[in-house]
Each structure stands twice: as C-alpha cells, then as structure tokens.
Amino acid sequence: MNAPLSRRAILQGGGALVIGFLMPMGIGRLAAQAPAANGPPPVDPNAFIRIAPDSTVTVLVKHIEFGQGPFTGLATLVADEMDADWAQMRAEHAPGDQKVYANLFMGMQGTGGSTAMANSYLQMRKAGALARWMLVQAAAKSWGVKPEQITIKAGVISGPGGKQGKFGEFIETARTLTPPQDVPLKDAGKFEFIGKDRSVGRVDSLDKTTGKADFSIDQWTPGTLTVVVAHSPRFGGAVASFDASKALAVSGVVAVKQIPSGVAVFATGTWPAIKGRKALTIKWDDSKAEARGTAQMAQAYLAKAKEPGIQAKATGDIEKALATPGATLVEADYVFPYLAHAPMEPLGGYIEWDGKTALARFGSQFPSFDQPAIAGVLGIPPEQVKVEPVLAGGSFGRRATGDAHLAVELAECVKAIGPGKKVRLTWTREDDIHGGYYRPLMVHRMRGAVKDGKIIAWSDTIVGQSFAVGGPMEKMMIRNGVDATMVEGSSEPPYKLPAFRCAATIEQSPVTTLWWRSVGHTHTGYAVETFVDRLLEAAGKDPVAGRLELMTDQPRAAAVLKAVAELAKWGEPVPAGRGRGVAVVESFNSFVAEIAEVSIGEDGEPKVHKVWAAVDCGIAVNPDIVRAQVEGGIGYAVGHILYGEVPLEAGKPTVSNFNNYRSLRIMEMPEVEVTILPSSAPPTGIGEPGVPPCGPAIANALARLGRERPTILPMVKSA
Amino acid sequence: MIFTLKVNGLDRQVDVDEDTPLLWVLRDDLELTGTKFGCGVAMCGACTVHVNDQPMRSCALPVSAVQGDITTIEAVAGPEAKAVQAAWVAHDVPQCGYCQSGQIMTAVALLREQPKPSDRDIDLAMNGNICRCATYLRIRSAIHDAAKSLEKGA
Numbered sequence: 001m002n003a004p005l006s007r008r009a010i011l012q013g014g015g016a017l018v019i020g021f022l023m024p025m026g027i028g029r030l031a032a033q034a035p036a037a038n039g040p041p042p043v044d045p046n047a048f049i050r051i052a053p054d055s056t057v058t059v060l061v062k063h064i065e066f067g068q069g070p071f072t073g074l075a076t077l078v079a080d081e082m083d084a085d086w087a088q089m090r091a092e093h094a095p096g097d098q099k100v101y102a103n104l105f106m107g108m109q110g111t112g113g114s115t116a117m118a119n120s121y122l123q124m125r126k127a128g129a130l131a132r133w134m135l136v137q138a139a140a141k142s143w144g145v146k147p148e149q150i151t152i153k154a155g156v157i158s159g160p161g162g163k164q165g166k167f168g169e170f171i172e173t174a175r176t177l178t179p180p181q182d183v184p185l186k187d188a189g190k191f192e193f194i195g196k197d198r199s200v201g202r203v204d205s206l207d208k209t210t211g212k213a214d215f216s217i218d219q220w221t222p223g224t225l226t227v228v229v230a231h232s233p234r235f236g237g238a239v240a241s242f243d244a245s246k247a248l249a250v251s252g253v254v255a256v257k258q259i260p261s262g263v264a265v266f267a268t269g270t271w272p273a274i275k276g277r278k279a280l281t282i283k284w285d286d287s288k289a290e291a292r293g294t295a296q297m298a299q300a301y302l303a304k305a306k307e308p309g310i311q312a313k314a315t316g317d318i319e320k321a322l323a324t325p326g327a328t329l330v331e332a333d334y335v336f337p338y339l340a341h342a343p344m345e346p347l348g349g350y351i352e353w354d355g356k357t358a359l360a361r362f363g364s365q366f367p368s369f370d371q372p373a374i375a376g377v378l379g380i381p382p383e384q385v386k387v388e389p390v391l392a393g394g395s396f397g398r399r400a401t402g403d404a405h406l407a408v409e410l411a412e413c414v415k416a417i418g419p420g421k422k423v424r425l426t427w428t429r430e431d432d433i434h435g436g437y438y439r440p441l442m443v444h445r446m447r448g449a450v451k452d453g454k455i456i457a458w459s460d461t462i463v464g465q466s467f468a469v470g471g472p473m474e475k476m477m478i479r480n481g482v483d484a485t486m487v488e489g490s491s492e493p494p495y496k497l498p499a500f501r502c503a504a505t506i507e508q509s510p511v512t513t514l515w516w517r518s519v520g521h522t523h524t525g526y527a528v529e530t531f532v533d534r535l536l537e538a539a540g541k542d543p544v545a546g547r548l549e550l551m552t553d554q555p556r557a558a559a560v561l562k563a564v565a566e567l568a569k570w571g572e573p574v575p576a577g578r579g580r581g582v583a584v585v586e587s588f589n590s591f592v593a594e595i596a597e598v599s600i601g602e603d604g605e606p607k608v609h610k611v612w613a614a615v616d617c618g619i620a621v622n623p624d625i626v627r628a629q630v631e632g633g634i635g636y637a638v639g640h641i642l643y644g645e646v647p648l649e650a651g652k653p654t655v656s657n658f659n660n661y662r663s664l665r666i667m668e669m670p671e672v673e674v675t676i677l678p679s680s681a682p683p684t685g686i687g688e689p690g691v692p693p694c695g696p697a698i699a700n701a702l703a704r705l706g707r708e709r710p711t712i713l714p715m716v717k718s719a
Numbered sequence: 720m721i722f723t724l725k726v727n728g729l730d731r732q733v734d735v736d737e738d739t740p741l742l743w744v745l746r747d748d749l750e751l752t753g754t755k756f757g758c759g760v761a762m763c764g765a766c767t768v769h770v771n772d773q774p775m776r777s778c779a780l781p782v783s784a785v786q787g788d789i790t791t792i793e794a795v796a797g798p799e800a801k802a803v804q805a806a807w808v809a810h811d812v813p814q815c816g817y818c819q820s821g822q823i824m825t826a827v828a829l830l831r832e833q834p835k836p837s838d839r840d841i842d843l844a845m846n847g848n849i850c851r852c853a854t855y856l857r858i859r860s861a862i863h864d865a866a867k868s869l870e871k872g873a
Binding site: 207251274429631659667 | 735746792807820846849
C-alpha cells in the first residue's frame with residue numbers, strides 16, 4: 001500500500017489527470033550533501049509536482065506546514081523554474097514515504113532544525129526545471145517546431161507564428177517523453193519570484209481566512225469515535241487501578257480502556273469524552289514518578305554546576321585566567337524554566353485500522369518515526385501503515401518527537417477498541433500544558449574576568465536534562481558525553497576570548513523534555529548575550545562597538561550587528577524612561593541581531609516597545625515570510641522570556657491553561673522592524689533564528705534602565 | 720435533549736446534553752469545523768463565533784444558554800467581513816492559521832461597532848484572542864486596512 005512510487009505508478013495511479021517527473025541524477029548529487037551519507041537513497045522523487053489539465057501546478061511538500069511557510073516557499077521555487085504564473089500554483093502535503101520525501105539533511109522524512117528551505121532549495125528548483133523542460137519539449141513536438149523556439153512566461157507557452165498554450169494542454173504529450181538526467185537551473189538574475197519581495201502571496205492564506213483549512217482536529221470520517229486519555233498527573237506515574245463505572249454512565253461514552261499512557265475514554269463526541277474522563281476514578285502508582293519541585297531541581301542543578309562537568313570546548317587556562325591578579329571577576333547563575341510549546345492547536349489526530357492496514361492523518365512532523373511506531377503498536381509491517389500529514393496549528397518543536405508518543409497513543413487507542421474502528425484523539429489544553437516534552441529546565445554557571453578593558457576569561461557550565469538520551473537521535477546528538485543541543489551557542493560564542501571553557505552535565509528526570517523553537521539557543525543565546533553585555537559594561541565598552549571588537553573572524557555576525565545598529569540608530573538618544581539593549585545570535589546557520597527598546601510599565605513589568613532585527617539567512621526566497629517568521633519569533637520570545645514557565649511542585653505542574661501559562665497577547669506585542677541583508681549564499685534557517693537574540697536584548701535594555709539583567713526566568717513571575 | 724439552534728441562517732436540531740458547549744455542537748454535530756478549540760475556558764478566543772452579531776467564546780457557552788442567531792466563520796458576511804478577510808489575505812496574516820477564524824470573527828465584530836478603530840481600540844478588542852505564532856502586528860495592520868477600505872466603499 002505504501003510501496004515505492006514508480007514513474008509508471010504515478011502516471012497511471014494518478015489517473016489521466018496528473019504527470020510526474022523522474023529525476024534521479026540531480027537528486028543523487030544532492031543526496032551527497034546529506035550528513036546521513038549511508039541513508040536511503042532518495043530515488044524516484046517524481047511525485048513532487050502534479051500538473052492538472054486545468055494547468056494548476058500542485059507541489060507536493062515534504063515538510064509539514066504549521067505556519068513557517070514551506071507550502072509557499074517550495075511552490076515559489078517550482079514556479080520560478082517553471083516560469084509559471086503564481087495564480088496557478090497550489091501546494092499540498094506529500095504522504096509519509098521516506099524513500100521519496102526524506103529531508104536531505106536528516107536522511108529521514110521530517111521537518112525540523114529550520115531546514116525546510118535549506119534542504120529543498122536545489123531539489124525543488126531541479127524538479128521545476130525538469131517540469132519546464134518537459135513542457136517545452138511537448139509543446140515543440142505538438143507544434144512541430146524546435147524546442148529552442150519555445151518560450152514560457154507567466155504560465156503561457158509560446159511558439160513561432162503566435163502559437164500559445166497553457167501547461168495543461170501539453171501533459172498528454174509530456175507523458176510520453178523521457179526526461180533528461182539533468183537540466184540547467186535558471187540563472188539567479190532571471191528569478192521572477194525567488195527573492196522578490198511580495199511577488200507571491202502565501203498559498204494558504206485564503207483557506208486560513210475562511211475556515212476552510214483542515215487541521216488534525218478536523219480529521220474524521222462517519223462513525224469515528226472521539227477519545228481523550230487521562231494521563232498521570234505526575235511524570236513517570238502509571239495507572240495502579242481505575243473505576244470507570246461513573247464514566248460509562250455519561251451519555252455518549254462508549255468504552256473506557258486502559259492503555260500504556262493512561263486511561264482512554266471513547267465517546268460519540270468530544271464533550272461526552274471530556275465529561276467521561278472527568279468522571280473516572282484513577283489510582284496512580286507514583287513509585288517511579290518525579291517527586292521534586294522545580295525549585296529543588298534548579299538548586300540541585302546549580303550545585304552540580306560548581307563541578308567541572310564534561311568539557312565541550314576550551315582554550316587557554318581558564319582557572320588561571322579567572323584568578324588573574326587585579327582582574328574584575330563577574331559571576332552569574334542562570335535558571336531557565338521548563339517551557340511548554342503550547343501550539344495553538346493541541347495535539348491530536350485520526351487513525352483507522354482494519355486489522356491489517358492502518359491510515360493515520362495528523363500533524364506528523366516526523367513521518368519516518370510515526371509510521372513504524374504505529375506499525376509496532378498494531379503489530380503490522382510499517383509498509384501497511386499510511387501516514388498522511390495534515391496542517392498543524394503550530395508546533396514550535398512539539399510535534400517532532402523521537403519517541404513518536406502521539407502516534408503511539410493514537411495507535412494504542414485504536415488497538416484498545418479493536419480492529420475495524422476509527423478513532424480521533426483529542427488532547428485538551430490541560431493535557432498539553434501538563435503533557436511534558438518541555439524545553440528542559442537548564443542552568444548556566446557563568447564566570448568571567450575583565451582586566452584593562454578586555455575580557456580575559458569566560459567560563460560557562462551548563463546543567464540540565466538532555467532529550468537526546470535514550471532517543472533515536474542519541475548517537476547523532478551526543479558526542480563524548482556532551483549533548484550538542486545543550487551547548488550549541490555556548491561552546492562557540494562569536495567572540496574572541498583568550499581563556500575559554502564550556503562544559504555540561506546531563507541530569508535525569510522522568511519529566512519529558514524536547515526541542516523548543518531554537519532548541520539550545522533558547523538558553524545559551526540568553527546566557528551568552530547577557531553575560532557578554534555585563535562583561536563589556538565592566539570593561540567600559542559600548543555594547544555594539546565592544547562586541548564588534550571581539551568579532552574579528554565573524555563577518556556575518558558582525559554584519560547583522562552593524563546593520564541592526566544602523567536600523568535602530570544605535571547611540572542616538574532614546575525616549576525618556578526607555579532603554580535599549582542589543583544581542584546577536586547565530587542559529588541554524590543564520591545570523592540575527594536584535595535591538596529591543598524597553599521601559600518599566602506602571603505594573604512594574606518590563607514593557608517591550610519595539611524590536612529592530614537584522615537577518616542574514618542566505619538567499620531570502622520569500623522575504624515577506626522571512627519577515628513574518630522574525631516578527632513571530634520575536635513575539636514568541638517576548639512572551640516566554642517575560643511570562644513563560646511550567647513550575648512543578650512535588651512533581652506536578654502548577655499551571656494548566658492560558659489562565660496561568662501566560663501567553664503573549666496583542667497588547668504586549670512590540671513593534672518590529674526587520675532588515676534582511678542581501679546575500680547570494682544558499683538559504684539557511686528562518687523559522688527559529690528570530691527567537692534567541694530577543695530575550696537577551698530585552699535583559700540588556702533593562703540594564704540601561706538601572707535594573708539587573710534577570711538571571712532567573714521568566715522576568716515576570718506570576719502571583 | 721433536543722435543541723433547535725439558528726446557525727448561519729438555518730434552523731438546526733441537535734440532540735446533546737444541555738451542558739454541551741456550543742463549540743462542540745458546531746464542530747462535532749453540525750460539522751462546522753472552521754471554529755476551533757484552543758483552551759476550553761474562554762481564555763484564547765480560537766472558538767469565537769457571533770451570537771446576534773456579538774463575538775462569543777463558544778467553548779464556554781453551554782448550548783442551553785444560547786439565545787439568538789449564531790454565525791460562524793463559514794458564513795460570516797457583509798462588508799466588514801469581506802473587508803477583513805481581504806485584508807487578512809493581502810497582509811498574509813496567518814501563519815499556522817489555527818486561531819485566525821476566531822481573530823477574524825472578533826475583528827469583524829469590532830469594525831461593526833467601531834468603523835475607524837485606533838491601535839488602542841484594536842488592542843482592547845483583540846486582547847482576548849491569542850495567536851501563538853504572534854501574528855499580532857499583521858492583525859493590527861489588516862484591521863486598519865479593512866477600516867480604510869470600508870471607508871472608501873461607504
């Protein structure tokens with residue numbers, strides 16, 4: 001059912017309406033760039049583009065769309081190479097099929113690490129160029145002219161003697177052609193859409209404005225049961241016993257079953273399922289559960305941070321440098337809280353299982369993990385499981401799980417109710433906020449020394465959980481005992497430091513943790529950029545000029561820093577009562593510098609008025625999406641730096657919904673001005689890189705207002 | 720219990736418990752899935768619909784308490800709705816898009832009350848609608864643009 005697609009299968013299986021393109025060579029070369037060199041060869045990817053008789057061009061997008069823009073971005077690449085008209089472009093999710101749709105940077109089908117555009121840039125342009133080649137050949141054949149006499153502009157194919165036609169008219173002829181192994185790509189100087197600001201609008205805006213866009217929660221078919229699951233209130237807890245009699249008495253509740261992740265309530269609709277769950281009586285076995293509170297955990301981590309830890313990187317003799325006579329020693333202990341991603345759409349999905357095959361439709365961010373996970377639970381071969389990713393209402397990392405826990409729960413639910421059933425699983429917001437997979441609680445112990453106006457020593461010891469441990473990416477992420485995602489940004493700050501040491505210690509807890517928009521940079525960016533600001537202050541240096549002096553071998557970081565200083569007119573007077581702070585962070589191979597203008601509100605909370613951002617993400621394929629991601633990234637950062645925290649007391653989260661897991665609202669959103677640096681370098685990440693510099697820029701602005709740079713986050717503690 | 724509701728101009732009958740929030744009646748029983756579930760406690764606005772043209776959080780409104788005509792994103796109409804939706808597309812407001820039905824329903828209600836809102840008016844009206852993608856700046860600009868286009872059209 002999920003066999004590799006052959007060109008023939010595409011042409012026939014798609015009926016008379018579609019056309020596929022074979023392009024093994026181009027892809028083979030691209031695959032060489034993938035780090036997983038021995039991964040499955042991305043063969044036969046002829047299902048990237050479909051041309052319909054009405055000339056619409058549908059791009060099958062291998063990355064899940066949850067707001068960051070791959071639908072529009074990948075369609076842009078194809079449209080430009082095909083010389084299509086933007087109005088004829090469509091996008092939809094490619095199905096789960098790793099052989100065809102692997103992320104070339106991961107060697108598996110998945111979205112993450114802000115790689116969608118970076119890994120698709122050449123692949124999708126190549127697909128578009130081959131599609132164009134076939135249309136040209138087909139038109140030439142139909143008209144009895146030479147291919148060189150054919151031109152295409154805005155979706156119109158033209159030949160000698162005023163001949164004109166649209167794409168759809170030539171698909172029957174194109175179908176009979178054998179495409180070449182390689183065709184040249186368009187010269188960058190001839191781009192119509194790529195890098196051209198506002199040359200295209202998002203392909204998904206209209207459906208997302210009229211209520212037509214379907215998400216995970218909207219997936220069901222007639223007869224589908226709705227299921228909600230009661231999870232352990234403590235992380236690592238398990239069901240000891242339960243009484244379902246009251247739940248079963250709720251009208252609409254069909255069944256109650258124990259599954260490995262808790263107790264599942266099956267009902268004819270969402271409300272009866274929720275009511276049924278409330279009526280359950282469950283005894284939990286907490287013998288293996290986390291019993292600590294976050295205050296205790298932070299204290300223990302800080303104590304641990306006084307030990308050397310495992311060295312990630314070092315230069316010079318750090319202890320000697322820190323003890324330099326006459327130097328000013330600066331120390332700071334940072335505590336970063338657990339954070340929930342809280343995507344607007346809570347987790348959920350649809351699955352049907354007939355005993356032999358299964359079909360799952362949900363916001364699958366890692367189809368390569370979700371498909372075998374479902375198969376494993378149901379005891380069927382992975383190829384008998386079809387995963388169809390659908391639009392997801394945000395993720396911020398939440399839907400990319402190594403353990404595929406959502407897919408597993410979905411499968412356990414349908415397994416519990418038996419073959420021949422269809423279920424849709426819905427998590428409530430409380431399930432989401434209590435559900436773990438948090439940005440890990442992290443501490444940094446920073447020590448630095450300044451002498452004669454120079455930073456002479458820098459030590460950063462990090463302690464926290466690693467979500468790589470025990471997961472399928474452990475080998476890739478943990479090297480020599482150091483989790484790369486824990487120290488990224490800290491182990492290689494962009495500054496020249498004569499004595500430097502970065503070390504880390506991995507702690508364990510049953511509390512599940514996960515990457516959270518910008519991963520390690522969520523804490524390392526803050527620690528590094530507030531600490532360098534403090535040291536520069538101690539050295540009597542300007543925050544911008546002082547950083548630039550230390551960025552001798554960081555031209556791109558220095559360039560965005562200069563650009564943001566210029567954009568915000570750094571150094572000129574600011575309105576009374578306001579202060580400005582700056583920060584610059586490289587993440588996901590992109591460089592972002594931000595300046596925040598902040599005051600203290602009447603309520604004593606920091607008020608962020610404006611954030612200026614300068615971005616170098618290589619070629620900005622869709623400049624307006626780049627801007628949107630930076631705007632949104634800044635909003636995401638402001639909300640969490642100011643308010644975000646999932647505290648635990650005796651192992652239980654003390655927040656549960658947006659009433660106490662406070663989210664940024666429109667009133668708190670700062671004005672944002674973004675400048676994108678021109679570049680001819682290949683595209684790099686943009687979904688995440690807008691986040692990391694914002695928090696430290698706010699903290700550094702507070703320092704200009706006579707406040708301390710907060711070291712314990714969030715900045716605003718809830719009452 | 721059987722309830723008769725007027726939804727998007729049509730009389731619809733549903734058989735649900737009286738405490739069932741309107742949200743689940745719309746989504747599960749009437750299959751109007753444009754209205755979204757975000758929090759269940761009227762804290763995020765994703766479920767906003769109009770009841771007698773007033774924006775209401777359908778997740779916290781029991782079906783038994785509904786009095787009046789219900790309008791959802793599928794059928795919101797009139798010059799304000801048209802202007803708001805056009806501005807939303809022109810500004811490419813949505814990212815993930817999940818909250819946008821609710822944002823739009825609130826924005827349309829605002830413009831009906833206040834055809835020329837200030838930034839402050841917009842912030843006050845929209846503050847109950849969370850967007851985790853933080854598309855707030857574009858929401859604000861789009862509402863201003865919609866107001867301008869309504870003024871021109873009037």
